[in-house]
Amino acid sequence: MSVSRSGLRMLTSSASRQFRFGRSILPMTSALTSTGKGNFLSSKESLVNNFEAQQPRYFSSEAPRDVQKEIGDMVANNKVVVFMKGVPEAPRCGFSNAVVQILRMHDVTYDAHNVLEDEELRQGIKDFSSWP
Numbered sequence: 280m281s282v283s284r285s286g287l288r289m290l291t292s293s294a295s296r297q298f299r300f301g302r303s304i305l306p307m308t309s310a311l312t313s314t315g316k317g318n319f320l321s322s323k324e325s326l327v328n329n330f331e332a333q334q335p336r337y338f339s340s341e342a343p344r345d346v347q348k349e350i351g352d353m354v355a356n357n358k359v360v361v362f363m364k365g366v367p368e369a370p371r372c373g374f375s376n377a378v379v380q381i382l383r384m385h386d387v388t389y390d391a392h393n394v395l396e397d398e399e400l401r402q403g404i405k406d407f408s409s410w411p
Contacts, residue, residue: 346403
């Protein structure tokens with residue numbers, strides 16, 4: 280018996296070759312085989328090729344959002360924008376707390392956004408500002 284990287288165990292016998300996956304034994308004709316290009320094909324139909332040919336499907340009625348445009352609009356519509364961890368009333372890191380305290384001390388009106396609640400926004404501001 281040999282074990283492949285995918286967790287399939289091949290049982291070899293003189294009668295036939297079978298693959299064991301968990302508790303199920305699959306005959307060689309229905310087992311997945313590699314094409315050598317990283318794709319796996321079944322011997323009957325190529326399910327993977329059919330899957331790769333499909334376009335991404337969104338299960339929401341909303342279209343994908345343009346985070347860069349959103350950030351650009353935020354920056355254009357406000358004099359000061361703070362992208363911080365937490366909210367001004369409860370900052371979640373020392374730097375965010377320091378920024379909020381300085382802005383309050385100088386009575387600066389600002390727009391704050393919690394990047395911990397929105398991972399797309401968090402990555403988007405890094406891309407927007409060319410942050411490494």
